[in-house]
Amino acid sequence: MNTDAPLHDGPLAGLKVLELGQLIAGPFAGKTLADFGATVIKVEPPGSGDPLRQWRMLHEGESVWWQVQSRNKQSITLDLREPADRALARRLAAESDVLIENFRPGLMEEWGLGYDTLAADNPGLIMLRISGYGQTGPYRDLPGFAVVAEAMGGLRHLMGEPGRPPVRAGVSLGDTLAALHGVIGVLLALQARQRTGRGQVVDVALYESVFNCMESLLPEYSAFGAVREPAGSALPGIAPSNAYRCADGQVVIGGNGDSIFKRLMSAIGREDLGQDPGLAGNAGRAARADELDAAITAWTVQRPVDEVLRLLQAVRVPVGRIYTARDIAEDPHYRARGMIESITTARGLALEVPGVVPKLSDTPGRLRSLAPALGEHNAAVLDALNRPPAESGKT
The missing domain is CATH 3.40.50.10540 (Crotonobetainyl-coa:carnitine coa-transferase; domain 1)
Known part of the structure; x- marks a missing residue:
């Protein structure tokens, strides 16, 4: 060389x-x-x-x-x-x-x-x-x-x-x-x-x-005999993290951080869930993932994608649209980053x-x-x- x-x-x-x-x-x-x-x-x-x-x-x-x-x-x-x-x-x-x-x-x-x-x-x-x-x-x-x-x-x-x-x-x-x-x-x-x-x-x-790149797949089987199964757009054991229907499309939301979860629940008008002691940590949220996904969907489905993005980004909740090639080509951040x-x-x-x-x-x-x-x-x-x-x- x-x-x-x-x-x-x-x-x-x-x-x-x-x-x-x-x-x-x-x-x-x-x-x-x-x-x-x-x-x-x-x-x-x-x-x-x-x-x-x-x-x-x-x-x-x-x-x-x-x-x-x-x-x-x-x-x-x-x-x-x-x-x-x-x-x-x-x-x-x-x-x-x-x-x-x-x-x-x-x-x-x-x-x-x-x-x-x-x-x-x-x-x-x-x-x-x-x-x-x-x-x-x-x-x-x-x-x-x-x-x-x-x-x-x-x-x-x-x-x-x-x-x-x-x-x-x-x-x-x-x-x-x-x-x-x-x-x-x-x-x-x-x-x-x-x-x-x-x-x-x-x-x-x-x-x-x-x-x-398969993360905890093998250790979970080794320790517990657990065989992870497909879960669609959700991330099993980590909640809430999923794709959610909107009035005109879909978004993905990662609300699984403890403080992020509270901000997300406040943004969707579900302070009761955000303040629930049983949901303060991931283990409790994972056990009630279906309930949380239903609450989030009830809010997102009434709003267009752009509104969901604007409201959740304003309170620093990770959220994004599901990009197509057209979305990528038109996105200013892609271009700003070269x-x-x-x-x-x-x-x-x-x-x-x-x-x-x-x-x-x-x-x-x-x-x-x-x-x-x-x-x-x-x-x-x-x-x-x-x-x-x-x-x-x-x-």
């Missing part, structure tokens, strides 16, 4: 990342590192490229999602099924700080690109490996997508209404949670390398990343995309370049390997 890189290029300026993954988990990790200044070289198969280029809504044949997932990256094309291109990938890994892959466990070894082989060339290499079930264990060879990881991790069972089939969130949470855990692992491994000089493998499983950025793609499409998080005060991440065309950086990257561009992978 080049520690002389200017800080204004981001805190990870000088870090070289080789991204071999595709679709969501591996590339989301690469995107996050790239947003903060890392040089990310994305390897794509010739001809088709990363399948994400064709996912969901397309503009002139290319996914608009691609502009988010692959911004700030360089694209080269290598066919990793071919020995000559695998040799090129090995040479690139020898010059990299981090390698990201999210293939099935064992495939990198079959290609001669396992960690032991790559570390022999580059002992400081950090290899982020993201898979459904991890690199070890009885399930390692099973195919694992986010949908399966969310189910195995315990999340899917809790999503939906009691007594009805579970639903999914509508986005690939298993992939993005795994990617974020992967980024944490890479940063930890970089810190360790500062002391030891050695790289290591960061082994991230999709299901474990989901499970890590969470909506405007770009124009290479095809001339004016597009708004998510900004960079987290927010760093001195070395913030930023959008430095648009998502690349397939193989756009073949010549530049392969020249750096002292190899004639004409011998690069075909686009």
